[in-house]
Amino acid sequence: xxxxxxxxxxxxxxxxxxxxxxxxxxxxxxxxxxxxxxxxxxxxxxxxxxxxxxxxxxxxxxxxxxxxxxxxxxxxxxxxxxxxxxxxxxxxxxxxxxxxxxxxxxxxxxxxxxxxxxxxxxxxxxxxxxxxxxxxxxxxxxxxxxxxxxxxxxxxxxxxxxxxxxxxxxxxxxxxxxxxxxxxxxxxxxxxxxxxxxxxxxxxxxxxxxxxxxxxxxxxxxxxxxxxxxxxxxxxxxxxxxxxxxxxxxxxxxxxxxxxxxxxxxxxxxxxxxxxxxxxxxxxxxxxxxxxxxxxxxxxxxxxxxxxxxxxxxxxxxxxxxxxxxxxxxxxxxxxxxxxxxxxxxxxxxxxxxxxxxxxxxxxxxxxxxxxxxxxxxxxxxxxxxxxxxxxxxxxxxxxxxxxxxxxxxxxxxxxxxxxxxxxxxxxxxxxxxxxxxxxxxxxxxxxxxxxxxxxxxxxxxxxxxxxxxxxxx
Numbered sequence: 001x002x003x004x005x006x007x008x009x010x011x012x013x014x015x016x017x018x019x020x021x022x023x024x025x026x027x028x029x030x031x032x033x034x035x036x037x038x039x040x041x042x043x044x045x046x047x048x049x050x051x052x053x054x055x056x057x058x059x060x061x062x063x064x065x066x067x068x069x070x071x072x073x074x075x076x077x078x079x080x081x082x083x084x085x086x087x088x089x090x091x092x093x094x095x096x097x098x099x100x101x102x103x104x105x106x107x108x109x110x111x112x113x114x115x116x117x118x119x120x121x122x123x124x125x126x127x128x129x130x131x132x133x134x135x136x137x138x139x140x141x142x143x144x145x146x147x148x149x150x151x152x153x154x155x156x157x158x159x160x161x162x163x164x165x166x167x168x169x170x171x172x173x174x175x176x177x178x179x180x181x182x183x184x185x186x187x188x189x190x191x192x193x194x195x196x197x198x199x200x201x202x203x204x205x206x207x208x209x210x211x212x213x214x215x216x217x218x219x220x221x222x223x224x225x226x227x228x229x230x231x232x233x234x235x236x237x238x239x240x241x242x243x244x245x246x247x248x249x250x251x252x253x254x255x256x257x258x259x260x261x262x263x264x265x266x267x268x269x270x271x272x273x274x275x276x277x278x279x280x281x282x283x284x285x286x287x288x289x290x291x292x293x294x295x296x297x298x299x300x301x302x303x304x305x306x307x308x309x310x311x312x313x314x315x316x317x318x319x320x321x322x323x324x325x326x327x328x329x330x331x332x333x334x335x336x337x338x339x340x341x342x343x344x345x346x347x348x349x350x351x352x353x354x355x356x357x358x359x360x361x362x363x364x365x366x367x368x369x370x371x372x373x374x375x376x377x378x379x380x381x382x383x384x385x386x387x388x389x390x391x392x393x394x395x396x397x398x399x400x401x402x403x404x405x406x407x408x409x410x411x412x413x414x415x416x417x418x419x420x421x422x423x424x425x426x427x428x429x430x431x432x433x434x435x436x437x438x439x440x441x442x443x444x445x446x447x448x449x450x451x452x453x454x455x456x457x458x459x460x461x462x463x464x465x466x467x468x469x470x471x472x473x474x
Contacts, residue, residue, distance in 0.1 A: 003033040005174055013078055013177060013231045017119075020066055020077045027059035027066070027077030027121065030177070034079045034123055037174045044156055046148040047169040048081065051124040052090045055079065058121050073118030074234055080115060081170045081179040084125035084147070085132055086222065087211035088112050091122075095213050096130035096144025098347060099339045103328055109211025111180070111222050111239050118238050123176050126166030132187060132215045133163040134313055136351035138410040141165055141191075141402075145347045149405060152195060155439060158402040159411060161191030167225045168195040178226040178235055184215045184309070186399075186418030188223045189430035193398035193442025196432045198459075199225045200232045201418075203449040204375075204425025206240050214316030216309040218371040219422060229431060229460040236452075246453040249460035254286035256458065257392045259385065263294040264396035264444075267415035274434035274441050275397050281465060282395075290389045295381060295420060304369045305423060310359040311367055333360050350407040378424035386448060393451075393458055398430040398442030421446050431459050432466065 003025050011019070019025045035051070042048050052058075062077045087093045087109045094100040108116065116122070127147030133139055142150030142165030150165035152158040153173040160169040164181025168191035171179050181188050183201045192199030201223050209220050224235035233247025250256075260279055265272045283289055314333060321331040337356050340347040347353075385391065400414030421428040426446055433443035443462070447455040 003029045027062045031059040046150050047166040048124045049084050049127050049147040050091045052122050055123045076119030079121045079123040079176045081126040081176040083167050083181045085213040088122050096128050096146050098145045110208040126170050129163035134215050134355050135353050137354050138351045159405050161194045163187040164191045168197050171197050182222050184219050185422045190399050192430045194402035196440035198232045198431050201428040203427045216312035217316045229463045233456045247456045249464050250457045257288045259290045259293045259391040259394040261396035262292050264417045270436040307369050308371050314359040378420050382424050394446045396444045398444040401436045401439040417444050427452050
């Protein structure tokens with residue numbers, strides 16, 4: 001019943017569960033492999049903040065259940081990492097902050113209950129950009145006071161995106177079969193893009209945010225990070241409590257109306273070359289391509305977005321603290337800022353807390369931007385583009401390659417396409433597209449809400465093409 005990296009590379013979640021049923025592997029062997037990987041690599045990667053002490057025992061229980069022919073569901077025995085701003089009953093939920101290191105709630109977020117009910121094993125909590133990257137305007141992706149600096153498993157000198165850094169890096173390093181992260185503006189798709197993993201940001205309101213530390217509740221969502229498109233689809237169905245997404249690849253994409261977002265290019269000539277080869281692939285498959293599409297976002301949109309985030313964080317974090325079933329219920333944003341100041345040598349060795357301070361300073365007179373208006377504008381921009389060109393799907397580079405970690409100046413991020421679908425609440429998936437030298441680039445596919453199955457099926461079609469090319473070249 002040996003589990004190794006090659007088996008995990010070759011197997012989907014569905015394959016692994018079948019192997020468990022046939023007793024060719026066990027949940028215990030899966031958990032043991034992941035724990036060995038964490039022990040071997042996490043001291044340098046810092047992708048995992050805490051390990052579930054009950055994971056092995058839960059695996060034994062699930063193996064016994066399997067021997068009796070009783071499967072919990074499609075995730076039976078599958079080890080998952082959970083971003084450490086999502087509550088799990090076994091471990092503290094910290095957002096990477098030393099102020100919350102003892103935040104044991106004894107609760108599972110609603111989405112965690114769904115995962116466990118279908119047989120998933122929480123193997124641990126993954127590191128993140130502290131407070132989901134809502135602390136400093138000069139923060140480094142994947143750094144938290146509690147978890148340290150998450151590093152990219154493909155190059156330890158580079159970051160792993162943010163803020164779901166540890167979730168993506170952990171999947172890439174085989175610390176878990178898959179992971180759950182969160183996104184407000186790119187925090188799922190960006191880490192996936194720079195770690196050669198798959199991430200899906202669901203449409204707004206599809207998943208419950210119950211039990212998740214908020215950044216901006218009007219825009220926050222959890223979502224899956226996996227190594228394969230079909231695994232992300234399976235996880236999303238479990239998280240949403242439906243079977244609405246079909247993650248099986250289309251047999252052909254001939255006639256699919258696909259928009260090419262050229263305004264998301266021009267940041268790096270090598271990235272553009274990789275994207276051009278992807279566009280060429282879609283053209284060879286007789287997709288109906290609409291070239292040279294443009295989406296130019298005004299600076300005012302970003303400044304308004306920032307102010308809405310500040311306001312929603314200020315209110316949302318206070319509400320979260322007040323509802324905690326422990327002594328941290330007396331925490332407040334003011335007390336958090338004071339804690340960081342008092343413990344500046346540990347909490348602020350590289351950058352400060354401007355975002356927290358600006359949120360704290362907001363008054364009612366500053367509340368000039370409405371979240372609904374911001375959403376409406378983003379939806380209108382996307383809707384116009386889709387309607388005018390009769391698009392099924394829009395594609396673009398997700399981001400540039402990961403930059404070298406820089407604790408003095410912060411990250412250098414070239415390109416990105418996350419803001420409009422994030423604020424509009426439209427579905428968005430990032431899948432591996434290619435590389436600049438040894439560093440991966442992601443391909444973004446964006447669709448209207450309700451078209452998620454088509455999104456996944458086209459993504460799986462492209463994934464299968466890349467895998468067939470890899471097999472031919474090896």
